[in-house]
Amino acid sequence: MDVHGGRSRLAWTDLPPHVRDRIEAHAGAPVRAATTALGGFSPGLASTLELADGRTVFAKAVGSETGPGSADLLRRERANLERLGPLPFASRVIGAHDDGDWVFVLFEHVRGHAPRPSVPAERARMIRAFEEAAASLTPSPIIAETFAATAAGDMSRWCHAERGDAGVELDPWIAANLEAVRSLASRWADASSGSGLRHGDLRADNMLLSGDDVVIVDWTEVCLGAPWLDWLLAVPSVCLFPDTPPPEATFRESSLSHSAPPGDVTSVLAAVTGYFLTSSVLPVVPALPTLRDFQRAQGLVAAEWLRERVEAGLV
Structure with missing residues (x-):
């Protein structure tokens, strides 16, 4: 990526x-x-x-x-x-x-390349790495803050959002259903809780395929959370690649989704959508000139996924 x-x-x-x-x-x-x-x-x-x-x-x-x-x-x-x-x-x-x-x-130095989610075999290897990391780091081997503590500001963006705000209006369904989305997102902190250590920022560009191994890099945002948390946070970026399945199908490709309570997943997804969409309309960070575009792209994927889960009754 x-x-x-x-x-x-x-x-x-x-x-x-x-x-x-x-x-x-x-x-x-x-x-x-x-x-x-x-x-x-x-x-x-x-x-x-x-x-x-x-x-x-x-x-x-x-x-x-x-x-x-x-x-x-x-x-x-x-x-x-x-x-x-x-x-x-x-x-x-x-x-x-x-x-x-x-x-x-x-x-x-790790000789390898980031997995390409468009390639099914590489996406499968990437997903196994999420699963193996979740299993290996549960319970957490170190003391760490919870995801709820580290992401409190980012994941509570809907609390202060209103109809007409630029981030809200990026997606028509979000704008039309803001109060329902706000309610869904309100319990994200409890929904994301867990005793395992999560990477906190695990996307395809933070992995390297090296021979038969997958090496995970950039361990800045570690936190405690649910086993499926890293995978849910990654799905919007995975689905930006061409020829990947829709978000719900991509999420279900991992066994991590099988034991994830549907309402908890939807609650965290609602909060994540708020973070991406509202962040994407903030002023550009000069040292990170394309960050806002990347956040917007993920936010629109997350919003569409959220709509599909709500309409399917996965709340």
Whole structure:
């Protein structure tokens, strides 16, 4: 998934010399070539670094002035991975440094590519990774906040929305049924609860197919939630790919949907729809120029899915 983040990312040569020196010191060899990763939204460095000794590592680096909150996000990802320790399906940290301004993390390089949901076999592998991660991380191996706590502001957008608001009017069915949607979304916090650790931002562009393995990356938003939560949050982005099934059919392709209470799924979906649609009409973030378009596209998919579930009585 090219969500265009790579177009605004720092390149290796954009880093201050002292940061490049520290990265090379931690890597154990000079950098001979760097390739910027596509996909994702971070405005910082996200590059494959080819070292003079023949090894390859993956590096993320960001400074406090690079983008709003970006340095703290990378610090959080580093802390989460260090607390989790080695997992067979997670990216692995091999070095890190933080001087209070610039922070960087070096990861083992994974040769592979993001799954393409348009390809049934790759979508199936991606879905198995969701299922295996949900099973492996239930109960949670670490202490973490609940999804309800971490997403309270984002998932409560319908509380303050009114007819005529730009985000509401993006979808005619939402505009015509706003009070019902608001009511459905009101219990999202209880509906999303669970004892397992969820990735919190698990889309196709946060996975790599590598041989027979699937490696999950970008562990910034971990939280406690229902086993099916990550998969539900991912479906709107999966369905942006051509030739994928409609959202409900895509959701049901995973066994995670089989034990998901229909009313809980619909409640969380209603809240997610509000987050996407209302966020998409906010001012553009200069460091993330295509974020609003991506949110709008997912919001419209989520709204259509929500309508279908309500009309089917899955409430």
